[in-house]
Amino acid sequence: MSVHQSGSAKRITTHVLQAMKERGEKIAMLTAYDYSMAKVVDDAGIDIILVGDSASNVMAGHETTLPITLDQMIYHASAVVRAVHRSLVVVDLPFGSYQGNSKEALASSIRIMKESGAHAIKMEGGAEIKESIIRILTAGVPVMGHLGLTPQSIYKFGTYTVRAKEEAEAQRLIDDAKLLEDVGCFAIVLEKIPAQLGKIVAETVKIPIIGIGAGQHVDGQVLVLHDLLGLTQDFHPRFLRRYLSLYEEIKGAVGQYVSDVKARDFPNEKEQY
Ligand code: KIV
Secondary structure: OOOOOOOOOOOOOHHHHHHHHHOOOOEEEEEOOOHHHHHHHHHOOOOEEEEOOOHHHHOOOOOOOOOOOHHHHHHHHHHHHHHOOOOEEEEEOOOOOOOOOHHHHHHHHHHHHHHHOOOEEEEEEOHHHHHHHHHHHHOOOOEEEEEEOOHHHHHHHOOOOOOOOOHHHHHHHHHHHHHHHHHOOOEEEEEOOOHHHHHHHHHHOOOOEEEEOOOOOOOEEEEOHHHHOOOOOOOOOOOOOOOOOHHHHHHHHHHHHHHHHHOOOOOOHHHOO
């Protein structure tokens, strides 16, 4: 049975991503949180759109990802899904919506899938959330894992520095990646770890490994859209490549509009009825 295709674009599915890894084709993933941005990103040919809980930072202005709620994630995800014709839409289970127990994790996942129309969920963690992942997968919901720097645990880590530099933590991460593969996750995000460890994980497991600050040897890359576009300002990690300086460009355009209004230049005769 095939997945319903809307429009002419061939939809990206978890099977397509697996085939991409097998033929060595890199996977491009970005975040989006609203209809207009998701439409551009999908149209530009992105493979996966992540409705990340980074919405808590870039959309709501919180310092961490912890405050965003399940209802708010569903709101963002629904808007993104309405815009998308091709990309696979993955939604973060927010902090507090799955850590309690596997029943709660399943209920949260079902709400996201039912109320937003997204295609998969992502959760942070390894062995400690195994039971929840199995329960969600058993219900037919594809799960993407997330290891390395997991921002929902920032108060446990204490800092946003590179993870798994020590051998014991690196070995735990490799074991967790194997476990996520064994239970049936379709892909794993690795955040802010040494490039050599990213390479080992990508070669050890058969499912796609998507990196953010995990080096060039993994199967794909993900960035936060607002960082890539230069909308965020005081964030300069080594892994970030900015493709635009949108903050400055938007500021310039808005400044010009303000001047035009004040100078009675806008609207002109052609711009009125
Ligand atoms: O929420 C998010 O944007 C993420 C990415 C950093 C992978 O989880």
